[in-house]
Amino acid sequence: MCGIAGILTAPGKHAPQGALEAITDRIRHRGPDSSGLYRDQDATLEFGHTRLAIVDLSPGGAQPMVSASGRFVIVMNGEIYNYPDLRRRLDETVSPAWRGTSDTEVLLVACEAWGIEAALKQAEGMFALALWDRKEHALTLARDRFGEKPLYVGETDEGIVFASQLGAILAYPGFVGREDEQAIEMFLALSYIPEPLTPYRNVWKLPPGTTVRLLPGQQRAEPVAYWTAAQAIAESRLRVQSDQLGTEDVVQQIEQRLHTAVGNQMVADVPLGAFLSGGIDSSLVVALMQAQSARPVKTFTIGFKDEAYNEAHHARAIARHLGTDHTEVMLDWADALSLVEKLPEIYDEPFADSSQLPTRLVSAVARRSVTVCLSGDGGDEVFAGYNRHRLAMRYTKIRSMIPASLRGPAAGVLTFAAQPRMAGAINVARRMVGSGQTRLASEKLNKISSALRAESDLDLYLGLVRRDEGLVTSDALRNLLIHEYRDVSASANSLSETMMLLDTLTYLPGDILAKVDRAAMSVALETRVPYLDHHLFGLAWALPMTEKIKGNSTKAVLRRMLSRYVPTELFERPKAGFGVPIESWLRGQLRDWAEVGLARFRQANPKYNDIVARARDEFYAGKGHLHHFLWNVLMLQAWQEKYRGASAAGPDPR
Structure with missing residues (x-):
């Protein structure tokens, strides 16, 4: 894991003195082990890199890295998990003279041998990279399929500046950001700014699963997708159909692939561990890690001194059963307040998912013992884990039971009952909404009220994901979701699947992955996400929704797998989320x-x-x-x- 930065200037222009050093230094926390700079002879292109050494700790893995031919130069942030397989294939075809054993060198050789698009399609991993073609004077930027690793591009008077974090662009001498009021409106509604937007009109994020090719003098170009969720879903479903695979065959392949993905992501030349919340996703990841480890896996969890939010005892029970080396840390309001002043610098842009606080704290605790942590993120998006996915399956039935003329009044009653001051009524309703906690029952009642008021599927989704109670008017947010809705509607066979895909394209990269990346990298901790293996994603989408949501249980297929490692009584409980x-x-x-x-x-x-x-x-x-x-x-x-x-x-x- 690393930090990357760079500058591409227009012909006849030059970056300010010290600009490369300034932007590279701003992301030094992402790679404290070493750093490197590269300047093309004509000063059109400059690269900066800060290194957190994970694979090949020797100088052979240092960046920026120049290809053996001298034509290509690369900086990369991330990991290519199948680099040993790619290396063997390259040995069989082009027989390169290897200088080290790093995954970056393997990808660089693959880009030169096969072309960047072909190399990326065959790479399994998380990454954001920049590849400079010295022959054609062309810069290609690329990002992994789901957006695990960030990449920002800013427009300057001299050309462009890009980096792993927005703060590096703001460190470019003379850079002035033009505030984007529409992006701020979206933030107030969602708690994050959806991609490709940033708080500035002259800074944009490269969308996941795309590349963009820029020549000196260009500040923007249309990103080109080398992978899309829709295409992956279509190909997986076609393969299952042509191979005449039954549901049980697909379930078996899912378990095998998850086992493989976890094993691949355990490869590191530094100490490794895992976040363990006690929920389905992280517990299954840890169980599969422990099954493949000769020693106790180091696990880390966060707890709260407010018992209504404390889930640490569940994680403790899972850790005890699996035999992990477990560390638990408690968070209270004083810890939160001490972290608040650091959050703007950690995230560089407005970000308000309150679980950013425990994520940052548990990352700091984990970093004392390990350099890499696996997490259970992505399981909800891939295997239908959110309450809105379950609600969507019941949505039509709920609406059909209540005449249109009564939906408004019914929604009003639920909204009133869901108010925090109505705790007594909420306790009575807990069983109705399947929640074991008053606070969760209250919020679920509020969501059902929102669902009754929705006039379309898109309105329903927007009402369920907004966190502003509809206070902020944002046509831009609706238009963005309309665009995404059109892209996913052909792939989704149900409203639940539509919501899952919208979550994958918006909430996952904009909130979940951004939260974990910035929090962990602020303390130089690499995080890995097995559920976002793209082969696993395709297999999961070949399963019918009835295998993901059964009755009142979400992620049914993962629960089934976890029960082979952990007694069901240790994990079967209402979903609580990472509440703060x-x-x-x-x-x-x-x-x-x-x-x-x-x-x-x-x-x-x-x-x-x-x-x-x-x-x-x-x-x-x-x-x-x-x-x-x-x-x-x-x-x-x-x-x-x-x-x-x-x-x-x-x-x-x-």
Whole structure:
């Protein structure tokens, strides 16, 4: 794992003195082991790299790396898990003179031998890379299929600057970001800025599964997809049909592939461990790791001193049963407050998924013992793990049971019952919504209310994923989801599958993967995600939804697999998620801090003054579930205080 950065200037222009050093130094936390710089002789192209050595710790794995012919130069952040297989194939065809044993060198040789698109299609892994063709004076940027590794591109007076994190672009001398109000609106609604947007109109993210080719003087070009979820789904379903595979055959292949993916991702020349929440996804990953390890796997979990949110005892029981070397750390409001001031620099852009706090803390604890951690992220998106996927299967039935004229009033009743001040009524409703905790039952009732009001499938999805209770009006967000909806509708056989694909294309890269990457890399910890193996993804989509959601159980196929390693009583319980007691903190210990932040935000952002004032008043009156929105506002306020000096208003060139 590393940090990459670079500058491509227009003909006749040059980057400011020290620019490459400045942007590279800003991402040194991603690769503290060593760093390297490369400048083309004509100064059109410059590369910077900071290294976290994982595979081939010798100088043979150092970057930037020049091909043996001298034509290509590469910087890469990530890991290619099947690099030994690719290396054997290259030995059989082109017989290269290897200088080391790193996966970066294997991919560089593959790009030169087969072409970059063919090489990427055959690579299994997570990566963001830049490849400079010295012969054609062309820069190709590429990103892995699901967006595990980030890649930002900024437009400058001299050309472009790219990097693993937005902060490196802001460190480019003289760079001024033009704030994107539409992106900020989306953030306030979602808690993250969806790709390819950033808080600035002159910075964009390369979409997952694509490449873009830029010549000196070009600031943008249309990304080209080398992999799409829709194509992968179609190919997998066609293969299953042509091979006449039954459901049990596919389930067996899924288990075999997950076992292989976990094994491949355990390869490292440094200490390795895993995050363990006690949920289905991480527990199965750890079980498969332990089955392939000769020694106890190091596992790490986070707990909360607020028992309503504490799931640490579940992880502890799983760890004890599997025999792992387990570490547990507790988080309270004081820890959260001490981390808040660091979050803008960790994430570089507005980000407000409150589980960023325990993710950062558990990453720091893990880094004391290991350099690589596997995680259970992606399991929900690939195997239907969110409550909205289950609700979607019942959506038609729910609506058919309630006449159209009564849906509005029924939704109003549920909204009232779901208010935090109605805890007594919520306790009565817990069984109805399948939740073991009052706070979760309350939020689920609120989501059902939103579903009853939805006038279309897209409205339903938008209502379920928004975290602002509909307070922020954003046509841009609706238009973005309409575009994504059109792309996935042909691949989805049901509303549940539509939601799963929308999650994979938006929520997964924009929230889940960004959260883990920035938190872990801020302490130089590499994270790996076995559930996002693209072969596993295809196999999972060859299964019917009835094998993923059975009755009241999500991720049925994973539960079945986990039961072979862990007694069901240790993991069969209502889904809790990686919840953080933000609501109780904002009402209690963090209230003074929150009041100051909200007041400052309203003063600096008069456009949102009335909305924020209303949300604040209703929240403290016990109405609605507005703590998520207020946390969004507070995180945006923290980000603006740090970075607004690097921004400037200006006409939108789009």
